[in-house]
Amino acid sequence: xxxxxxxxxxxxxxxxxxxxxxxxxxxxxxxxxxxxxxxxxxxxxxxxxxxxxxxxxxxxxxxxxxxxxxxxxxxxxxxxxxxxxxxxxxxxxxxxxxxxxxxxxxxxxxxxxxxxxxxxxxxxxxxxxxxxxxxxxxxxxxxxxxxxxxxxxxxxxxxxxxxxxxxxxxxxxxxxxxxxxxxxxxxxxxxxxxxxxxxxxxxxxxxxxxxxxxxxxxxxxxxxxxxxxxxxxxxxxxxxxxxxxxxxxxxxxxxxxxxxxxxxxxxxxxxxxxxxxxxxxxxxxxxxxxxxxxxxxxxxxxxxxxxxxxxxxxxxxxxxxxxxxxxxxxxxxxxxxxxxxxxxxxxxxxxxxxxxxxxxxxxxxxxxxxxxxxxxxx
Amino acid sequence: xxxxxxxxxxxxxxxxxxxxxxxxxxxxxxxxxxxxxxxxxxxxxxxxxxxxxxxxxxxxxxxxxxxxxxxxxxxxxxxxxxxxxxxxxxxxxxxxxxxxxxxxxxxxxxxxxxxxxxxxxxxxxxxxxxxxxxxxxxxxxxxxxxxxxxxxxxxxxxxxxxxxxxxxxxxxxxxxxxxxxxxxxxxxxxxxxxxxxxxxxxxxxxxxxxxxxxxxxxxxxxxxxxxxxxxxxxxxxxxxxxxxxxxxxxxxxxxxxxxxxxxxxxxxxxxxxxxxxxxxxxxxxxxxxxxxxxxxxxxxxxxxxxxxxxxxxxxxxxxxxxxxxxxxxxxxxxxxxxxxxxxxxxxxx
Numbered sequence: 001x002x003x004x005x006x007x008x009x010x011x012x013x014x015x016x017x018x019x020x021x022x023x024x025x026x027x028x029x030x031x032x033x034x035x036x037x038x039x040x041x042x043x044x045x046x047x048x049x050x051x052x053x054x055x056x057x058x059x060x061x062x063x064x065x066x067x068x069x070x071x072x073x074x075x076x077x078x079x080x081x082x083x084x085x086x087x088x089x090x091x092x093x094x095x096x097x098x099x100x101x102x103x104x105x106x107x108x109x110x111x112x113x114x115x116x117x118x119x120x121x122x123x124x125x126x127x128x129x130x131x132x133x134x135x136x137x138x139x140x141x142x143x144x145x146x147x148x149x150x151x152x153x154x155x156x157x158x159x160x161x162x163x164x165x166x167x168x169x170x171x172x173x174x175x176x177x178x179x180x181x182x183x184x185x186x187x188x189x190x191x192x193x194x195x196x197x198x199x200x201x202x203x204x205x206x207x208x209x210x211x212x213x214x215x216x217x218x219x220x221x222x223x224x225x226x227x228x229x230x231x232x233x234x235x236x237x238x239x240x241x242x243x244x245x246x247x248x249x250x251x252x253x254x255x256x257x258x259x260x261x262x263x264x265x266x267x268x269x270x271x272x273x274x275x276x277x278x279x280x281x282x283x284x285x286x287x288x289x290x291x292x293x294x295x296x297x298x299x300x301x302x303x304x305x306x307x308x309x310x311x312x313x314x315x316x317x318x319x320x321x322x323x324x325x326x327x328x329x330x331x332x333x334x335x336x337x338x339x340x341x342x343x344x345x346x347x348x349x350x351x352x353x354x355x356x357x358x359x360x361x362x363x364x365x366x367x368x369x370x371x372x373x374x375x376x377x378x
Numbered sequence: 379x380x381x382x383x384x385x386x387x388x389x390x391x392x393x394x395x396x397x398x399x400x401x402x403x404x405x406x407x408x409x410x411x412x413x414x415x416x417x418x419x420x421x422x423x424x425x426x427x428x429x430x431x432x433x434x435x436x437x438x439x440x441x442x443x444x445x446x447x448x449x450x451x452x453x454x455x456x457x458x459x460x461x462x463x464x465x466x467x468x469x470x471x472x473x474x475x476x477x478x479x480x481x482x483x484x485x486x487x488x489x490x491x492x493x494x495x496x497x498x499x500x501x502x503x504x505x506x507x508x509x510x511x512x513x514x515x516x517x518x519x520x521x522x523x524x525x526x527x528x529x530x531x532x533x534x535x536x537x538x539x540x541x542x543x544x545x546x547x548x549x550x551x552x553x554x555x556x557x558x559x560x561x562x563x564x565x566x567x568x569x570x571x572x573x574x575x576x577x578x579x580x581x582x583x584x585x586x587x588x589x590x591x592x593x594x595x596x597x598x599x600x601x602x603x604x605x606x607x608x609x610x611x612x613x614x615x616x617x618x619x620x621x622x623x624x625x626x627x628x629x630x631x632x633x634x635x636x637x638x639x640x641x642x643x644x645x646x647x648x649x650x651x652x653x654x655x656x657x658x659x660x661x662x663x664x665x666x667x668x669x670x671x672x673x674x675x676x677x678x679x680x681x682x683x684x685x686x687x688x689x690x691x692x693x694x695x696x697x698x699x700x701x702x703x704x705x706x707x708x709x710x711x712x713x714x715x716x717x718x719x720x721x722x723x724x725x726x727x
Contacts, residue, residue: 125507136475137507141499147465148500151472158454159476173472186496189465196460349506350544352513352568357643358544 012269013249014239018297020305035244046087046243047303048320050079053103054300055324056112059331064278068335069119074274075102080299081206081268084246088254096149096175099138108133112331122341143184149175150190153199162200163260172200172257180211183219191231198262202253206240208272213285225267233263240268241299382527384581389442397446403588410580412554413443416561421451424479427565429456430466431483440485441521441580463493470516471501479515481565487522488531501570502545513568523614523664524711525578527704534701535665540572541642548642549595550574552616554584556639560595576613598645604634607721608652610675611662612638619662622717631721641671650683657688658724662712667695689727692720
């Protein structure tokens, strides 16, 4: 199975329609065969991940609205794109998220509270990639991480970890970014460098149609999936609200990269149901009709309908909702219990080797704080 | 020979032994060749060291600093990259996360800006986001400064931008011996280092001690002792200060010359000790003076040595203009006479 680079960009790979019915056509035949082979337990696990992510996302939103977080970036609507792709990864693969990929990061082992911590203002990072399924930390400058992923993937190749045929060794890196990011120079340079070096990197574009308030048409008059082809990178356009399409396309793309054939690109056509962040008001720039249409294409509803058609019971599905409620309650409890981080973190992590100016300023602040009972800011 | 003639004299010849560490333990080398030997030593000591940049492979870089290294270490470790500075820095960050030690060549000072976001927002700040066991050992080599008669964007002194950015270390050697040792120390550092190579000093020769010549890169060096005025600078300016000090001596004034070597962090104590002794400080730099490294030195010395000073710290800098056309660069770049004019003003207080 491979991407047909010559296929017109308007061909969208979709395996589940909006009612959750499995669709097989000439165009998606290769992907459909792979999707049919997905074990039921994987289908259930992907559905669970989507449900838990949405509930966690709503908890994060509510925590921001009640003043517990400085900011929240909602993932509502993009669960299928994220979940299908992360399920296609192997343990040894590396993940370079942007900042909205809650399904991806949590599936790789990032704790919900580690995501919360950044938006609470506790940390600029949040987790150790080595302990969280090779998931690198979020990048907030749009598109910068595509170059980091490309360099990392080049390192995987230099280490001989591509094209050996050993499924436990061959590795790739996957990088997540959005439609706004495709205009960045860094992203285009990542296409250039990865194609030039055949770095095993998968570019996973979540086109959610809006870069804050700017529609994707402002970024590009041509389909974004067409762009990487000009750089020599095979690409495919999928229905990003179809978890089966995301999963199967990601299996193809990651296999392509791990086998030593170089980078691959997936454009997942999806939609940001919520705001860009909690600081945004989407009613100022987009209409209800568009929103309603995308709510109708909801990825979780679609997945649930497909699972029911395969005999999964309402009780089984309801159990995921309950688990999501427990996670949300736990996150609420633990967020309000968080205390301010140690002042040490401001200074100690800036350099890895001793630095006299930082040491002097840290010592000064300690003396200054000690000069006030309970600290200057008590 | 003029500096420009030295440039072409060097770059249009090939250099026997390029890509190797010389067998003579105390060779006399130009800085260009000392850097080449330092890179070779670092690459043979650690196979995770990679060189990346534009034209650094078969050409050996536009200044031939990497000459012979691709032949010796192969195209995977000495990598000609696509022509995109953000791409070079950004992929170097990814390689560093993977455990490599990338040494990046930026072709000319004025070409670093397309990579500025990756340097300042990503490379410099990433350690602060990551757990303590992860580090970003990336070296960014930048040939910098004037005196080579070049077109625009080829003669700038960008050090203040990087020294202002927490998370980076910034150093600049002024001698072949320092160049040989400091590049190896920069490569071995766990922190990102902006390594500024004073391109007008690439060709004058100096003795390199390949055995005992190492002086830690973040230390200030007293290049010449004196009693009446302290002259401080870095990179190419150190040679100008030495020349000024000699001229001053012939006129009966004793100047001490301080070679900063490290711009971030600055090793203040030797400089402060000198100023406490002389009571007068002249700071010289090719960079524009407004909000510059010289400004920081003047402010810090005023704060820490105020009562020992006989005169305010004086700065001799490039003017606050875009680097001028090369036919006028001699008016822009501080020379010994402009340094001495400031020495006279300091003594007149």
